[in-house]
Amino acid sequence: MGLRDPDNPAREVRVFENSTSAVVFALGEPQVQTSDTPRRLLQSSVNGLKFGLIIAMTAIGLSLIFGTTGLVNFAHGDLVTVGAFLAYFLNVTLGLPLLIAAPLAIAAGGALAGGLDRQVWRPLRAQRTGLIAMLVVSIGLSFVLRHVVLLFFGGSRQSYTDFGLQTALEFGLVRVQPVELWVMGLSVAALVAVGLMLNRTKLGTSMRAVADNRDLAESSGIDVQRVILAVWVLGGGLTAAGGIFLGLIESVDYLMGFRLLLLMFAGVILGGLGSAYGAMVGGVIVGFVSEFSTVWFSSQIKYVWALLVLIVILLVRPQGILGRRERFG
């Protein structure tokens, strides 16, 4: 076994008096630093698609919750974390295979989100709490969720027991692990299923109706509170699934969801706040942008580009790609 990056065998380190500094020399199969841009472009578009699909899945709930209740849910990222750790608990602590643990965790994630709506958000709506107050409550809730995970599972990065080490498949210029292909396939399937559900079923139509105009929906006989509950359960389940997928292709740690939250916001605003399809499109674009940037720039700042997209879109088209002007006075 040799250095993973044989072209770069030295590190320059600055250490202050009386302090220590860790230096990392990654070992493993040497990864050839290819300078041929086409290959890196292809590889980063696969990575971008993979990451973007996960953002899209998690962002649907965020966008639909905003559309139906007006709440900008800052605790949404932490639902990603909780979903990933529910699966981690079932898989690693209890020893269930991930293929059983994941569906259970997704169901539990949906149930948790539904429970939060019933126990926290519905009473606040009934009291006619202002939206900014609810937003601050969601921040408090995100602190609680994130650090409960920290308390029980610790702060280090961890992995599921299954699908850890796989041999990458070569497709021409790009390398993909089978598990990544499955993650992408299942994400696409989930997004298509949600799209069909929103378009073809009565519940889906009601969700879009409530998101579009709540008063009108209510006066045409839709049980708005029930629809909102369904949105939370659906969003929570998708978010948990996104967390598990992210844990599979990277790792799980208590900050994973919070890191994803700002990218979700970027995706949701890019696509049009309140629209589920917008969240899908925006999420995928944000994933692409952040991964593509690594072709030319340091990967340490790949999120910066995605967040810059957010600021630029607010400057030129605040309603987003699929949003409508009137929502944004």
Place this chain on the structure above:
Amino acid sequence: MIETLFFDALRSAIGPTAASYALLAVGLNLHFGYTGLLNFGQVGYMLVGAYGLSITVAVFGGPLWLGLIVGMLAAVVLSIILGAPTLRLRADYLAITTIAASEILRFLVRNTGSDDLTGSVFGLRQFAGEFYDWSPFAPGEYLGPLGFNANRMWVTLVGWGLVAALSAMVWTLMRSPWGRVLRSIREDEDAARSLGKNVFLYKMQSLIIGGVIGAIGGMVFVLALQNVTPDMFLPQVTFFAFAIMILGGTSTVLGPTAGAVLFWFLLTGLQSGIRGVVDAGVIPGITGGQVVGAVSLIAVGLLLMLLMVFRPQGILGDREELRLDVS
């Protein structure tokens, strides 16, 4: 044990960290409490203040006064960049943009590419010497059981002096016609606009002034620590400042100060208590500082939620002044 806990809590409540957070909250109060701007990136202002000062002094060898000016100017520039796209939009857009901007700034100073300027993850040191040269305190121990040394006394005095001065400034501003326009924007933006007020310009001025106050808070924070690293500026800092502002009383002049003292007293007391319990081994299987960190952040989260639901006016506020909402 109770005594240690009390003195730990008191040391933190009157210390320079509490003063820096009070300054953050004073700025935030101008944004949120008086103008209705939902700034979730106050830590970004803190960051530009802290790095503006430390880069000027430690990297370019400039004098301290120049560093202070650079830090404040950086806050002005940040306000203009942030405000231009978002101040015309709804409050929640500003919230998302400001938190994103604060994270962009943190990623950028943390990046190895900026090593020569910011020292990346290691940060910067040796920028506070001139500040402590001005200290009138002779070396020694002060404040009895609290055990402040001379440097800590000096930075504490300066920090709380700034809190007093800037709170007085906010009080004066809010009694001026300018302050009444800000409040009217908070209450009803369209009404203010229909009276011919340039709402965008007033919001921008509020964003700049509150941001500069936040930058000053950042400078006090790093002068007290005598070093600066990127991960001091996590988004949670902003939400600590929010908790402080709401605890003390949003839209009140003394709220941020009272909130900061009470918040740090409670938080440090809690941390000291948990550490005592953990060290005593009362609960088997739990060790380490991670528990202290996790439990105190859970406590801050619960505090934010409970305050917002049951006492949004905090300890000093007036509930009638707090009918904020996105429109």
